Amino acid sequence: DQQVKQNSPSLSVQEGRISILNCDYTNSMFDYFLWYKKYPAEGPTFLISISSIKDKNEDGRFTVFLNKSAKHLSLHIVPSQPGDSAVYFCAATPATDSWGKLQFGAGTQVVVTP
């Protein structure tokens, strides 16, 4: 029973355009959210995070939006570049979890075409 859901397994976008990745969660105790990026044959690397006290966090080309009432977050990549082609995982954790255990979504494969 996945508590973090990424319903789009794949996304294809043209270079220079916006990529929008979506993530939904069911556990209302989650209050810290992260996005990880994973290339083939490598471990995931941290991309960006957001706390539930915010509704937006920006880092360069990457922006994460959080809608707590809808239990939904999204990652925007603008502009998309070929090097952004990877699998993106959404993850969540409750602040009450002192060990930082993460619940991950299934991932979205992004392909950026020239």
Next chain:
Amino acid sequence: DVKVTQSSRYLVKRTGEKVFLECVQDMDHENMFWYRQDPGLGLRLIYFSYDVKMKEKGDIPEGYSVSREKKERFSLILESASTNQTSMYLCATGGGVTDTQYFGPGTRLTVL
């Protein structure tokens, strides 16, 4: 630079074999995690450890055990490997609830 290393990138084992996967970190992190990654399921937590000799079950601990004798080293053990344990295994370390988790490169395990 953060270093999380895993003992093997690729491993092929036979059903019933005992399998050891090792993870070593140089971050001095208290917390270490073992995940498996499967298509359509994302990363699922098998076990984690919050201190030397301390361990807790994750979401899918069945068929696995772990060992943490030293702070920097966390081992995942498959007591009797089965074909449904064929997967990508990822080790991670982290400092706490809002600290980033750092992942190793993964071990692709195939059980025949």
